[in-house]
Amino acid sequence: MKYSAQVKPISFLKAKAAEVLLDLAERREPMVITQNGEAKAVLQDIASYEQTQDTLALLKLLTLGNRDIEAGRTRPVRAVIARLKAKASRD
Known part of the structure; x- marks a missing residue:
């Protein structure tokens, strides 16, 4: 996306704030x-x-x-599921 077509001076914003807001929402x-x-x-x-x-x-x-994976702070999905099932059966 090229922003060059959407560069305006602050005076334009001051003079046409409502129009600018409508244009931003539309485009x-x-x-x-x-x-x-x-x-x-x-x-x-x-x-x-x-x-x-x-x-x-x-x-x-x-x-x-990704940082957790790199640091080895992960568990196999089977172990997590087994733990959750065990917890659910106790409740």
Whole structure:
């Protein structure tokens, strides 16, 4: 995705905030806001933001899982199932 088409100065955001928000929700593409010609912020619709956060959380879980595997902090699935069955039969 190229962001060059979605680069706008802060004055554009100030003048057309409501229009910008509608456009963000419709296009689901982030917008780069510049100040004095320098990129300062990125705006995105809430659905895209939530999706990004969910993706980051999943990637973090995968990373933690990979670290556990590398550190040998895993158990065979059969052992886990046997333990769960034993626990369930005691309850």
